[in-house]
Amino acid sequence: MDIDVFAAAHAREWERLDELVRRRRSLDGEEIDELVDLYQRVSTHLSVVRSSGQDPALVGRLSAKVARARSAVTGAHASAWKDAAGFFTRVFPAILYRLRWWWIGTTAGAVALAGATAWWVAANPDVLHAIGTPETVSQYVEFEFANYYVENPRASFSAQVWTNNAWVAAQAIIFGVFLGLPTLWVMGLNAVNVGLAAGMMTAYGKADVFFGMILPHGLLELTAVFVAGGIGLKLGWTVIAPGDRTRLRALGEEGRAAVAAALGLAVVLFVSGLIEGLVTGNMVAGHIPVPVALGIGVLAEALFLLYVFTVGRKAAQEGETGDIENAPEAVPVA
The missing domain is CATH 1.20.58 (Methane Monooxygenase Hydroxylase; Chain G, domain 1)
Structure with missing residues (x-):
């Protein structure tokens, strides 16, 4: 050359x-x-x-x-830092606020189903026996339920919990495009599983143990999953009734918002995973008092709801819809 x-x-x-x-x-x-x-x-x-x-x-x-x-x-x-700040101060909370009635309804339905399942199991010995032998159920209640939170190292357990919950939330959202039916299945299965655990623990007089171990992380974790379910159902309803938009346009707008919500919920579930691994795990191990662990869980949930209904409400009132296609593309050079 x-x-x-x-x-x-x-x-x-x-x-x-x-x-x-x-x-x-x-x-x-x-x-x-x-x-x-x-x-x-x-x-x-x-x-x-x-x-x-x-x-x-x-x-x-x-x-x-x-x-x-x-x-x-x-x-x-x-400027990606500015983009991230804009996402978490406008886009993500606006989506949650705009679709609040969908996930509030999903929460109510899931809690009702979980409660009914728990009552059915706790009040009917035949149902309890159908779940497993008395020895199997007793082993779960007396040992396995609590051991789940301490059998693995804290960091790896938190990562495992986060991955699992993020996948459940993603499924609930993605499946919404199929008229919301698979989303209903995912939400229903999750609620029934929680209800079965609550029913078994209650039947053996361990309801206080169940709620003491579930609530510190479960308040935020289950709220995030219910939010995902509500967004998935909204996506399914958009396919059925797009309103004054064409079906393709409506699905595109709601789909992009759903993708953005999934990304934001992954962060929320990361926080709940940390609480489950570090707070609940240490509480079960006896290193953190139960009231302190419950207080952390309640605080995390309260901050999330405050975030949605203040930051999200403001962004939504200013016209933010959460459609990421409307985000500015120009990036200033420092």
Whole structure:
């Protein structure tokens, strides 16, 4: 390769890169894209020149250009922090507030189903016996229920809980597109499972143990799952009754909001997973008093609801719908 010919062929691109880097604080969206593109291309040019081994001085000059451009591009991506802040102060809470009646209704239905299941199990010995032998149920009540929270290391347990709950929430939302029917199944199955556990514990006089271990993390965790279920049902209803929008447009708008909600709920469930692993686990192990653990759970739930009904309400009243397609695409360069 003739290094002089190569340098002459790309000199204009290198000059243009320098110009954009100098003006990085005043670039418009199109120029930002050009800066990123030129940075990538000149980085390739640097690799070519360096591999040729013909002109160390040119390698030095191009290295300096690429380093300055990298700094400018990195500055452009620093606004991702602003995007994240906007997501959690406007987009995510606005979605939760706008769809509040869907997930409040889902919560009421799930709690009613769980309560009915618990009563059915606790009040009917035949049902309890159908679940398992007296020895099996006794083993669950006396040992396995509590041991679940302490049998694994705290960090890995929190990660496992978070992964499982995030998957359940994602299923509840994604399945909503199928007219909401699979979402109803996921929500119903989750409620019945909670009710079965509550019923077995209550039948053996351990209702206080059940609620003492469930509530610290379960308030926030189950609320997040119910929110996911409500959003999934709204998505299903949108397919059935899109309103004054075309079905495709309505599904697109609600679908994008649902995806955004799933991302936000993953963070909420991460917090509840930490509470389950660190607070509930340490409470079961005897390191944290039950009232303290319950207080942490109630505080987390209260802060979440306050977040939805203050921050979310304000954002929704200002016109935020949660449709991420409406988010600004221009990224200022620092």
